[in-house]
Amino acid sequence: MHKIALxxxxxxxxxYLQSLMVMKLNGYSSIEFNNLSILFSLWAVNVIMVYSLLFNLKKPILESENQA
Structure with a gap:
């Protein structure tokens, strides 16, 4: 449950960080998301990426705790 919320x-x-990087690299002053579906798809990809990283980090942490 905490992994999903995080x-x-x-x-x-x-x-937000990706938008700042794009603005800095291209010299833009703002980024306009034309519709909500673009923003939602970017958010969904980021959520899946972070969740998979958290899911894969849990196993080595538990193994190191069991060895100690």
Missing amino acids: SIIAGFILI
């Missing part, structure tokens, strides 16, 4: 929040943070 993934949702981190998805929005990643969209």
Whole structure:
């Protein structure tokens, strides 16, 4: 449950950071998302990416705790 909540929040943070990087590299002053579906698809990709990273990090952490 915590992984899902963290993934949702981190998805929005990643969209913000990615937008800042694009604006900085291209010299833009703002980015306009033409419709909500583009923003939602970017957010969904980021959520899935963060969730998969958190899911894969859990196993090595548990293994290191069991060895200690």
